[in-house]
Amino acid sequence: MTEVFWVSFLNNIKWALPLLVVLLTGCGYPQLDEEEDAVIPTDYTYIIGPGDSVSIFVWGNPDISTTATVRPDGKITIPLAEDLLASGKTPSQLARVMEKELSKYVRDPQVVIMVSGFEGVYSQQIRIIGQLSGGGGSSGGFGGGSGVSGVSGGGGIGSSSGFSGGGGFGGSGGGGFSAKAFPYKKDMTLLDLMIQVGGLGQYADGNKASIIRKIDGEAQHFGIRIDDLIDDADLSANVKILPGDIVIIPEAFF
Incomplete structure (x- = not known):
């Protein structure tokens, strides 16, 4: 009986240890640096999407x-x-x-x-999921405001303000697992996004956060350092945010 127990225990450990290492090391994604070259849109124009x-x-x-x-x-x-x-x-x-x-x-x-009532196409949304605070943002859409127009002879982007709602998947106040989305704004940075989303949740591990970004049509994963940016004012961590970025905020393990 004891032998069966240890065989079962070791088999479970064999599968659990790699997962634990991944969680504790922040998955080992390459860091996205502030100086790193990125294809930043210079002539960005809002694209209408379902729900607008x-x-x-x-x-x-x-x-x-x-x-x-x-x-x-x-x-x-x-x-x-x-x-x-x-x-x-x-x-x-x-x-x-x-x-x-x-x-x-x-x-x-x-x-x-x-x-x-901006929604936009996914390729131009900034989506953020994980341990978020309860402030700011919008789950499932963008709040009111007007400012994207098309007129004869041209159109452009004005200001859009007052994203409504908070919501998410059970997160409120101190944090929790939430998902929010925002329209991309020209020259947007990680700090801009944090201000818009209202900050991280109480149990977030900001330095193990990551960005999923499409480069040449292929999704790539990069690490970002939100804690260094917010807590230490490390501007080298203030990376550019691009249309279509997905930001993932994991929970800290104590």
């Missing part, structure tokens, strides 16, 4: 001006035009498509598009 609320203004035609939510299939329906593909387009591009459609019924339509 799109306000459509047709100059001189208030009866066909409307607000629509982009459906999961990426399309919207507006007066005089059904099932227009909005996802994957900039506000300006969508405005041009609508002008073409509406020109069948309206003489020389001029369309202005404003986006609010």
